[in-house]
Amino acid sequence: MKELCGIGVGRTMALGPVLRMPAALSEPELALRTTDARAEQRLVGSALATVSADLLQRGEAASGVAQDVLEAQSMMAQDPALVDEVNARIDAGSTGERAVFEAFTEFAARLTELGGYLAERAADLHDVAQRIIAVLRGVPAPGLPKSQTPYILVARDLAPADTVLLDPLLVLALVTSDGGPTSHTAILARSLSLPAVVGVDGADELLEGTTIIVDAATGRITVGPGSVELAAAEARIGALAAEQHIELAPGALRDGELLPLLANLGSSADCAQAVRLGAEGVGLFRTEFLFLDSQTAPTVAEQQAHYTSVLAAFPGQKVVVRCLDAGADKPLKFLHGGREENPALGLRGLRALRANEEVLRDQLTALAGAERATSAELWVMAPMVTDLAETRYFVELARKLGVRVAGVMAEIPSLALMADQVVLACDFVSIGTNDLTQYTMAADRMLGSVASYQDPWHPAVLRLVKLIGDAGTGAGRPIGVCGEAASDPLLSVVLVGLGATSLSMTAAALADVRAELLRYTRVEAAQLAARVLGASSAAEARALARDFVANSL
Secondary structure (H helix, E strand, C coil), rough: CCCEECCECCCCCCEEEECCCCCCCCCCCCCCCCHHHHHHHHHHHHHCCCCCCHHHHHHHHHHHHHHHHHHHHHHHHCCCHHHHHHHHHHCCCCCCCHHHHHHHHHHHHHHHCCHHHHHHHHHHHHHHHHHHHHHHHCCCCCCCCCCCCCEEEEEECCCCHHHHHCCCEEEEEEEEEECCCHHHHHHCCCCCCEEEEEEECCCHHHCCEECCCCCCCCCCEECCCCCCHHHHHHHHHHHHHHHHHCCCCCCEECCECCCCEEECCCCHHHHHHHHHHCCEEEEEECCCHHHHCCCCCCCCHHHHHHHHHHHHHHCCCEEEEEECCCCCCCCCCCCCCHHHHHCHHCCCCCHHHHHHHHHHHHHHHHHHHHHHCCEEEEEEEECCCHHHHHHHHHHHHHCCCCCCEEEECCCCCCHHCCCHHHHHCCCCCCEHHHHHHHHHHHHCCCHHHHHHHHCCCCHHHHHHHHHHHHHHHHHHHCCEEECCHCCCCHHHHHHHHCCCEEEECHHHHHHHHHHHHHHHHHHHHHHHHHHHHHHCCCCHHHHHHHHHHHHCC
16 A cells, blocks of 8 residues: 555545556658648647537537637637648648647647637647547547546546536546646635546556545545455545535534625626535626627626626625726737736736726626616725735726726735735735745646646645735725635645635535534634644645644634
């Protein structure tokens, strides 16, 4: 028996045999084409159409995140720019397979360089290319392994299209050698309520059929467990399953202090699931879906209709809406000009809105109108706010246009360092831990090469959270957390101990976080937070937290 360690996603556990992802197709040979160029282009065109239709069909059979990802991939397979690149390479002498490989690889590299939202699409492109090459070779496309019995899926990483198609009845847990706590795999694992451990050193050596225990709460994998370990794991799995059937109740600590648990939503289509899973409102409603892929900004009336449908789903409850968070990494033709060398540090968030104030004014007007049409309590916040001056600008404009509760997002270290001033100028602060971690650690959260730095457990990030929490406590202002960190059950307790007054997360994580919070009092949460602040690394912070839990509860 031996143990492997990684970064756990969730608080559940699984026990079962290893099944590995099939190997990717081999890289096409660098050889000159021997067939007619037009004939080769027709073959490739047919393969592109086949893959596009297949992905679209699978998307129509799916829903939510799965449908969005697959429909986006379907469009990639027919993207005119990529088709032109492929055809040009065939004209220059490449085989169809090699032309597809080179064109998609080059385009993916460009997206990776841009970082942020666009970098997320690089993995999708690689997956689409593999499917096209498989059609050209007349072999099955790489994808999930076939099995009639439950298994634990082990892979280097998972393409988004593979992750969203996982069958929770067959896949007991995920183990990957790559990825971090905010990787696509981790986020989708949470949405499917699957235990996962990512970034596992040694995962590549796990043999098919080997029995392992995956403990997402601790990030540990037990390989070849004995009878004692198996019995303990089965008992723990049973206890955790029983917790999932506890009647939904407001989020609270063990001493009875209420702590609202809210949902992060990406569109109005996500509302029903959030309500069903017990969300007490919305802590982050992302509005980008209304703007992306548009040639012009939607009208006030169009926006108000969408916002009204979201607010109406949460009568009498708080709904926190984030104004358009677009930038050079999510370029909008009506909002941005030329290409930026470093888009993560460029004209994005409030900076882009301030440079195009009419877009911001229309959005604030639409939001104020939506609140008047419903009984929900609307809170509106600006993304990527730097300091007091930007805070005052946004709050004053929002109130002028009819928004009653206006706040800012804490995603940049400068705002955390100025939090004592900022909280006095706004109604609330919401901490976006994904970007706060990215900017604190100088590590693009979409780049696999620096994924190990993208960890909200790092004490540098937590110390900034404490600055914001302390400022909020001193001024009597609500401090929410809406990043992926709030979906980590044990870390959510730390965040409360640092001063968070509400937590917002993917709806699938609500049950786990609710159960974990009930194990602690306010004093214990503060003691846990104080313990991890003294760590020197994210790994040490996790270890200190686990030791505290083991010795204190």
